[in-house]
Amino acid sequence: MSDALDVLDQVGKWKASGKGVAVATVITTWGSSPRPVGSQLGVDETGAMVGSVSGGCIEGAVVKEALASIADGKPRLLDFGVTDEQAWDVGLACGGKVQVFVEKVN
């Protein structure tokens, strides 16, 4: 849980330096998933990352949504998993499912 706080440390620093920042959080998991509920990924406006929400399988897609959230200020709820349309592109190799909440830091 403290690793989530290390993410927030970096998020705080980015924010303080005037950058647009978003935070993605794993809010639900089903089956086998690489990172537990509460895991966080911080993203700045340049696409720089801190932390993780998976073993690397969905970070690319999450960063894309995070940048969109920084741009329009709206939160997003993302589903990833084997039954998802996106599974072919960014599915979890482990066969699990995760739900990720992405929000801009205001």
Add this chain to the structure above:
Amino acid sequence: MKSETVAALQDARTKRRAVTLATRLSDAAETLVYLDKAEGALANDAALLSAARRAMEIGRSETVDLGGEKIFLNVYVPPARLIIVGAVHIAQSLAPMATMLDFDVTVVDPRGAWATGSRFPGVKVMQEWADDAFETMGLDVSTAVVTLTHDPKLDDPALEAALRSDVFYVGALGSRRTHAKRKERLAEAGITEEQFARIHGPVGLNIGAKSPAEIAVSILGQIVEARARRIEAMAGPKVVAA
């Protein structure tokens, strides 16, 4: 997420206070729930407060459905603490490894030549007797204590204090023979058989560890296991009840 929320979470960590951040997923409205107070949009929602405090108790983040609204409860509990008694060679491996595993590590040793910051970069070092240091720090359920000095006059007071507290792990370096002698001494100091049985001694998982670093791995493996079992034990019945 508000910048103020980020700051509040960081502040809670510094003060070793547990806090849950409740986020309403429909609009990202936030409420910070502490054990004794709540701040934010839903701070007066009794159902939310009780769900948040329950999540905090078992230390598990989750999404709940409250009155048709999905609320994500993100639990931030202070990191588990590891107190290493004895600034010895094994401690020099154990301290950085435990830090990597997110433990809040403190090394305690009254001997000035051992308890130096240069031997333990980036780790808190207290040059004090363990029982005095424990009093300052306050032993709690999220603390593990391991004694490594091999010297009864340094280890025994630490073990005595640890066994009289509710720390989740107590380990003591030393052979079976040393451990048997330790049992006699602590019995004289009033430690009961049941209390003594809480000590993991000889310390560490039996993985054939030889070098200081290997012994550190075996100790850390045992501590991680003890912590996981404790969380399982706490979470288990509550989930069934819910």
